[in-house]
Amino acid sequence: MSSSHFLANTINTYYEEHGNGKSYPLILIHPIGGNVLIWHHEISLLLRSGFRVIAYEIRGHYRTNMGKAGAYTMQDLVTDLRHLLKHLNIKRSSIIGHSIGGIIASMYAAQHPGEVDAIVMINSSPKKFEEKDLEKHFKTRKVAITKGIKALAEHKLRSFDEARDLFKDKKHSDFFRKVFTKTSVNGFVAATIALYTIPENVVDKLQTSNCKVFAIVGSDDDVFMRLLKETKEEMPRLKLSILDGSDHWVIIEKPDEMYDILMGFLGKMRPRGR
């Protein structure tokens, strides 16, 4: 594994590269409040299968700075990924993204149809949110701004909608705290507001690309269950795997089940260099 910083337009994107540089590259993109740590267990599993794995951090999350402005759009995050893949000279890859990470993956694949073989959206979708879906963040932003990121982590652990399962297992909630509290208040606030800026045409553009489109969703994650069902209606070729009884932070709760599903989706992309 090597890790380094890469400078583009004042955004100093932190990324880690794991595995054989000649193997097939998988790009991992974390959710809001996440960072590379969240993929720890998943990366070790993917490495055993011989993939090259690149995980990076989005603006304002742990080791990646915010740049000169404190607000950004989804398109800015897509542009940051563009710069990273150019920097690494990666011309074909598959992209696995959790929540906002899956939105970035879908927008990137829509805009660069020849370069992405497959995307896997984990508790995520390529569709715009409805207004009510984003309303809970009026509260989360207020907690972050007035009480700080640690208080927000505790708030999230107490809010039933996101953390039913995390709650059950102290090991999981402690890991959630460790990851989440690395996020800057600025980064959290900017990312939740960026969710308003998802373009309307992502599904249409994905339709006309050859990119394979996969999704994994916890059955208890109501918002993404709804958005992915709508996506499936518009794009029947979407392969959707529902994890029964799971919730938004499925990557922390069930990394092994996640790996099995990922291999079902991506296993045929035989890693070179094995």
Place this chain on the structure above:
Amino acid sequence: MSSSHFLANTINTYYEEHGNGKSYPLILIHPIGGNVLIWHHEISLLLRSGFRVIAYEIRGHYRTNMGKAGAYTMQDLVTDLRHLLKHLNIKRSSIIGHSIGGIIASMYAAQHPGEVDAIVMINSSPKKFEEKDLEKHFKTRKVAITKGIKALAEHKLRSFDEARDLFKDKKHSDFFRKVFTKTSVNGFVAATIALYTIPENVVDKLQTSNCKVFAIVGSDDDVFMRLLKETKEEMPRLKLSILDGSDHWVIIEKPDEMYDILMGFLGKMRPRGR
């Protein structure tokens, strides 16, 4: 005139109060890239008519800070206005807002129906933008972030869509430069992204209020001409005044014509204390 700062939740809102404190209050809210300076001439005209005039600056614009986060929603700006009016103990007023200022006015009136007698939206509307309406700001944000606010002022003066008329008169373009360059890059970026967060139901809520709704638009301001025509269809009681041959920065170009229209709208609200 008195001026002061008022602290609310780390937002230190700058405002100016002009005229007799017992007169009927008009609240003035500037556009993105504007500040209290932009109302200079208008304020002196309104004072002669005996109104109490309160003008303030929104987050990240000139003398009002950004607070702890670098991004905000439209609702945050409405909340800031709420705090200001509570601080000033103003229970009834009329609100005049230019562009983003008019959006704040319409949201505030929709949320506090008993407190606002009238709103005047100047080159503004209570409706969500279409995606394409906001696309020009991908460029403006890039100029602001990479080249700074002075370069952005020059970019705006060169961009035909906003500044046909400013262009003709050096006095106007110099005044535009003086006002606009007081804006922080952070404030400009955050405000343009906040435009994505306008709620869907503002017109519906205004419909059921007793608030009078007025609008003034330059005939060459294509986006707000379209949005206000749509608003007028949904809400026939909207009184719309079109300034022929005018553009987005009509308050700089035509403060006297603006005053005449404002008095046509608001003149019947006889200022007390005269």
